[in-house]
Amino acid sequence: MASASASTPSFDRFKPAARVAGQKQDVWTIVNEAATASPVQPIVNMGQGFFGYNPPKYVTDAAKAALDRVDCNQYSPTRGRPRLKKAIADAYSPFFGKTLNPETEVTITTGANEGMLSAFMGFLEQDDEVILFEPFFDQYISNIQMAGATIRYAPLQPPDHGSIRTSSAADWTIDMAALEKLINPRTKMIVLNTPHNPVGKVFSKSELQAIGDLCVKHGIIILSDEVYDRLYYVPFTRIATISPQIAAQTLTVGSAGKNFYATGWRVGWLIGPENLIKYVAAAHTRICFSSVSPLQEAAAVGFEKADEEGFWEQSKNEMQGKMKRFCEVFDELGLPYSDPEGGYFVLANLSKVNLPEDYDFPPHVAERPRDFKLSWFLIMELGVAAIPPTEFYTEENMHLAENYLRFAVCKEDDVLEKAKERLRGLRKFM
Template sequence: MMNQVSASVDAVNLGQGYMSFPPKDFIKQAAQEAFVEDAHNQYAPPRGRQHLLDQIASRFSQKFARSIDSGSEVSIHAGANEALLSIFTAFLEAGQNQEAILIEPAFDQYTPNVIMAGGKPVYVPLRITTAKDPASEVISSNDWKLDMDELEAAISPKTRILVLNTPHNPVGKVFSRSELEAIADISQRHNLLVVSDEVYEHLTYGVKHISIATLPGMWERTITVGSAGKLFGVTGWRVGWAVGPEDLIQPTLAAHTRIVFTTNTPLQEGVASAFKQAASNGFFDSQREEYRQRRDRLMEIFDDVGLPYVVPDGAYYLLVNAAAIKIPDAYKFPTFIEQRGPNFKLVYFFIKEFGVSGIPPTEFYSDEHKPLANDYIRFAFCKTDQGLEDASKRLQKLKQYLQS
């Protein structure tokens, strides 16, 4: 919807989280070499190509400090989203109204995936806990906290799954060890399967990303999901994975086999080759620094125009609080925007009047909790330097709409 509005005014697209710059040459070359190999033109095994399975197993063996079996503890998927759908399909028994807890704001694919799998989403929001006023002051993504009592109160006898996203989209929060330990304690006491969405694992800024599967007692009840699209800047390749104990991966693989059967062969090989090269060429460190610079530049832009934001410790999104923008009382909105509430009006006004597109973060909330996001707009900084500079120039206009 917002892409259509953006196209109507040729807006600078800081909305969707895809990269507006090309991947590094070694990544493209890895795919090109895979495509010309005759052996890579037919079906891959449903579990995945052995080359990529071995690379994933090797990476997670180091990360988790345990030996990961590529033949039983890894499965390759058509992007992280299909991995999530396969997990939900495997572990939410249709017709039983089994529940999955989603921490809001929650990536907007979680809810439909849970429902498609026959489950019921239950929502627990992150809440801002700071003495600062988010409408007028910059706050940290770490100021968004999960109330553990509220989380535990949401658990019922039908609760089967808890979905964790760290680093978090759209807040940019990286859950601390103490927070993860509290979640782990609740999960173990209530016998929950934890689905840990870690697609932004390498994009953290000054903090350490910790996988909940590495905590005591959590390997046995956690499936960790990842994405080559996010790690290598190739969202169109649609290659993701799931890592966990055999008794969790086998049902996930069974669902995957029925949903898509298999993941494309040549790009699995391309990802495997890219992983092998990235292990020695410093790619992930240099990529993190490039993203940190983009993040800092976008924050400078909003400092200049006078809107506060949430400083992200991870991922590549900036939540901007636009409560200070005064929309003229007589401003006309199309019906399809009127119907979606005040946050859509704010984002629509922002795009139409300033020519910079964002995403309405109320889409990451259930109806009950949408008011928590009414003042925010999500912007992605996985964009070119030129795109950010173009946005800076266009945003100068918003100063005339700021309330004192």
């Protein structure tokens, strides 16, 4: 008979990879579990950026119709359904100032996140470096690390008066000299996000020109995350449109989920020159092969009909209206915020809110920065969920955001009003 030691595998065989083993409990789990446990119900969820309403009816009707088609219930081509690629090429060609080739300059991915993972996997290798701006979408980090690359961080500097008075998201600035100092021979890629999550900043043309010029000078790929590209309230420039030289090094990321209020559909795409796109598509093929067929078809219909339906302007105007409606409560309370130039998030500065010294925070919250405590407090005492933005920072720069909370305004108006009503309860803590 074999001995117990011989038949029992060593625990070391089941040791998780370092990329997941050392992770703290993520912000989404903390906020959602707190929301479930809160004594104030129902929770008004202003945290995660999902929409509180459906896509346009012509889009959902197209999704339902696609389910009745045999071909839409089978594998799509790995680079995407021809109809969707053409619809995207047609929709974006006017912005890019040229006719995009849907077969060579567009590839469809399973959401923008998987599209970015495909870009990282398509180009990054061990010891390559990637520059990110802080704050960053947290998924960037794990995606880059899975490719074996190292991250360098360039913090957006908040305005000095951010805790005193409301200011434009444009006032979060880039130190271009510091940015260039991060570049070295191992720098392979820079990730840009405009309109920016969570700041709401729309990078100006001059900022994009400076970033693009650096990338051309040093031969760096630009991965431009533009998933909020239809939600801008100031002039919006796409970095790939600035010059042919910059365009030749740029991959632009888009999202049907953000465009058409359907974050659960997971339909994304990348646009770029053929010599870059083909490697993104090659990585995507190995990651998930193809993306959801009926929802690709529905997204194509969304693009085909959006202009005639006046959808893009309507969407932008409605979201800007929601932003103004919601931020009225911060004006009432005298709480400054970063007035967004795009997207559907607002950063409010709660440094004037006094948390009770004897408040009983659970250990996994007590050990985190002040914004986690603020988030927990709002959930438990007011029944409003918001996201602590230090999750989107390195430890070195968390202090820049520890008094802010991120609120998502992509909700029905009655939800926004309920959130405002509850947030007025902060007066007694100020």
